[in-house]
Amino acid sequence: MNKSDSERIAAILERAGWQTAASADQADLVVLNTCSVRQSAEDRAYGHIAKWRRYRQRNPSFIGVVTGCVPAKEGDKLAKRFPAVDIFLNIQDIEKLPELVAEKRQTAFAAGTEYTDQNINYLQAVPHHQSNFQAYVPISIGCNNFCTYCVVPHARGREKSRGSAEILRECQELAAKNYKEITLLGQNVNSYGQDDPAEIDFPTLLQQVADISGDFWIRFITSHPKDMSDKLIKVIADNQPKVTPYVHLAVQSGSNKILAAMNRKYTKGDYLRLIGKIRQAVPKVAISTDIIVGFPGETAADFRETVNLFKRARFNMAYISQYSPRPGTAAAEMEDDVSRAEKRQRDKELTAVLEEIALEENQRDVGKMVKVLIENKKGSRYIGRTPQGKVVKVRGRGLTVGQLVEVQVEEALAWGLEGRALASS
Numbered sequence: 205m206n207k208s209d210s211e212r213i214a215a216i217l218e219r220a221g222w223q224t225a226a227s228a229d230q231a232d233l234v235v236l237n238t239c240s241v242r243q244s245a246e247d248r249a250y251g252h253i254a255k256w257r258r259y260r261q262r263n264p265s266f267i268g269v270v271t272g273c274v275p276a277k278e279g280d281k282l283a284k285r286f287p288a289v290d291i292f293l294n295i296q297d298i299e300k301l302p303e304l305v306a307e308k309r310q311t312a313f314a315a316g317t318e319y320t321d322q323n324i325n326y327l328q329a330v331p332h333h334q335s336n337f338q339a340y341v342p343i344s345i346g347c348n349n350f351c352t353y354c355v356v357p358h359a360r361g362r363e364k365s366r367g368s369a370e371i372l373r374e375c376q377e378l379a380a381k382n383y384k385e386i387t388l389l390g391q392n393v394n395s396y397g398q399d400d401p402a403e404i405d406f407p408t409l410l411q412q413v414a415d416i417s418g419d420f421w422i423r424f425i426t427s428h429p430k431d432m433s434d435k436l437i438k439v440i441a442d443n444q445p446k447v448t449p450y451v452h453l454a455v456q457s458g459s460n461k462i463l464a465a466m467n468r469k470y471t472k473g474d475y476l477r478l479i480g481k482i483r484q485a486v487p488k489v490a491i492s493t494d495i496i497v498g499f500p501g502e503t504a505a506d507f508r509e510t511v512n513l514f515k516r517a518r519f520n521m522a523y524i525s526q527y528s529p530r531p532g533t534a535a536a537e538m539e540d541d542v543s544r545a546e547k548r549q550r551d552k553e554l555t556a557v558l559e560e561i562a563l564e565e566n567q568r569d570v571g572k573m574v575k576v577l578i579e580n581k582k583g584s585r586y587i588g589r590t591p592q593g594k595v596v597k598v599r600g601r602g603l604t605v606g607q608l609v610e611v612q613v614e615e616a617l618a619w620g621l622e623g624r625a626l627a628s629s
């Protein structure tokens with residue numbers, strides 16, 4: 205979501221006459237688009253802000269702006285803590301950025317907070333896509349779920365769906381420009397439309413995007429298990445391979461006790477039944493997940509439930525995080541009673557289980573032909589992804605970034621595949 209927002213920020217500034225600088229320390233204006241999902245992400249942002257004093261010494265007209273999740277959560281406090289910041293701006297108000305910057309340039313560098321209520325219209329700003337073959341299309345912002353560990357409902361506000369007509373128009377334009385991959389984005393895409401009785405639901409939206417003519421892949425992130433309906437599974441199955449056989453479905457824990465404490469609204473059994481249904485309907489599907497280890501109250505027995513879930517679910521990929529309390533969330537009021545060393549150990553153990561299963565799953569692809577969208581080049585190798593989202597190192601002549609190629613898989617690794625390109629399209 206932040207990547208997509210950054211593309212909108214770039215487009216808004218370019219429209220106002222700004223140009224991209226070679227590096228932050230040469231820029232007259234730096235906009236820091238922050239994430240506060242983990243403390244480490246916030247700390248990285250603070251590390252960047254710390255450099256701004258030096259930029260300003262060299263260039264007295266330098267302006268530093270902070271947007272994204274951090275100012276929405278604690279703008280006022282930050283204005284006092286970071287006087288080097290000229291403007292704190294809620295991302296939903298990003299259209300005002302050129303005007304605010306112009307004002308600041310005339311009024312020296314008094315720090316101030318600019319924060320207003322959530323306004324989804326900022327998504328109407330046509331983004332400057334960094335890629336000419338892959339695009340993110342936000343379909344909703346915010347979240348109503350209030351998982352107890354998560355800052356998103358506090359930082360991004362309640363869920364608001366973007367109008368489907370606008371989403372479809374953006375997708376049609378991308379398809380007409382021959383984009384190869386469109387990713388529908390939201391904190392919880394599969395509850396799309398629930399905030400607006402006049403709006404279509406997510407399965408209908410996905411079907412309408414799939415009905416747009418063109419040879420492109422459709423992805424969507426991210427989904428909540430409680431909103432993964434039979435109707436949605438059917439749309440995914442009916443539109444293979446255009447809707448890619450890849451589902452990211454965050455489970456967070458395998459312990460029912462911890463799932464309840466996280467306010468996730470499903471049990472381990474519900475989750476396993478759900479992915480069983482998805483696999484039956486979409487046999488080639490790859491499933492990835494998010495996991496938090498060391499949530500408050502997670503005992504060794506609770507963690508074993510998560511290990512057991514991993515072995516039964518056989519995820520193709522998992523993003524494992526060690527729990528850290530986020531101020532303002534319900535979990536931050538709970539005792540953070542799993543030691544750092546224990547969190548590290550659980551992370552390590554789960555990673556080893558994942559690695560073993562992912563390798564076994566990838567080995568099934570050896571000898572097969574897979575379609576790969578080439579995303580970049582590193583050294584003599586091209587790197588791309590299959591419809592299942594598996595990373596593939598590709599050898600071959602005459603390839604170009606942005607191309608769809610057929611690849612013969614020669615080797616399986618835990619975190620991807622290697623192969624040779626045979627034909628291109």
Ligand code: SF4
Pocket residue numbers: 347348349350351354355356357391392428
């Ligand atoms: S559903 Fe996702 S974004 Fe919403 S509160 Fe839960 S973890 Fe956060």
